[in-house]
Amino acid sequence: MSEKTAITPAGHATPPAAFSHGVRKGNILQVAGQVGFLPAVAGRPPAVAGPTLREQTLQTLENVRAVLEAGGAGWDDVMMLRVYLTDTGHFAEMNEIYDAYFAGQGLKAAPAARTTVYVGLPAGLLIEIDALAVLD
Amino acid sequence: MSEKTAITPAGHATPPAAFSHGVRKGNILQVAGQVGFLPAVAGRPPAVAGPTLREQTLQTLENVRAVLEAGGAGWDDVMMLRVYLTDTGHFAEMNEIYDAYFAGQGLKAAPAARTTVYVGLPAGLLIEIDALAVLD
């Protein structure tokens, strides 16, 4: 088993506490909860991609992908996506955006499992997603 | 490490988005969030087992088990169950149902770890459960 290593995509802001955006150990890769933050700009606080569920869902998925790729993985390696929404009324729209996004990702393996639950998130955030991947 | 494969129990409805009810890769099996839906009937929308916590908890556990078994696993392989309830007042009753259910499953290995938290779920649903299993 190889050492546990932190995964820090180039565009990701420094986490707000002592955690890693992702970690990999052997063939297991865990992505921390990602939200719809745009690529970080030095000296500025994190900025959300926009106020809409669409903007935030797409940016969040891209942020998950960035961690996967920085760790040597991709969507085809993802076993589980945990989707946290703030409003049950967002489920259908999130699914539409989710399906369209993954239709464009050229998946070769089975889609990941998923759990969606409705929680509180910091003001302005509508979605958070984390991921567990198992590499070949 | 073998390929990631989707697990689709016979009685499960098609997921409402591009995710799998379960996936297995090598000896890791992830079950997506299951709720108290009865076995699917072609041409009809998903139907919940009933309005009570008891009906939904038992059906949800059976739905998790169906994914495990379709993936070549069973309760003894489960490392973690995540239980999502909607009401802290349901904890004691869910535990009673949970214990009685597992007492009847003939477990040989240690019971899985578990986390229970209280979230929002779509109208009419009182419980959701997902599972992570590690096979021999």
Next chain:
Amino acid sequence: MSEKTAITPAGHATPPAAFSHGVRKGNILQVAGQVGFLPAVAGRPPAVAGPTLREQTLQTLENVRAVLEAGGAGWDDVMMLRVYLTDTGHFAEMNEIYDAYFAGQGLKAAPAARTTVYVGLPAGLLIEIDALAVLD
């Protein structure tokens, strides 16, 4: 792959249902959701470390650590910590406590990934944490 075994730290109360505080199978160790309960006293119900976020966060982290250590692991093996808070207003203070705690743990490997979401918890509890570890 070795057998799945239950992990039961000496100071932990018996779980309120048929689940394990932790389980280990091969090099995977899963810690169940821990809260701020003080070490159990025989014949008494579980007692929370105190009413403050600080007291509960530190006790919760110690309870996670106790499971890890009873399972032959430590913080350096942890891939993911799931932090459940009840109030978005607690995020900054929890991060301060979290950072100070881990600064004192002598970590050698990368810090774990983390997801923080805001849920309901039983009355009096402000935080719950679970963990997934991959051992060497």
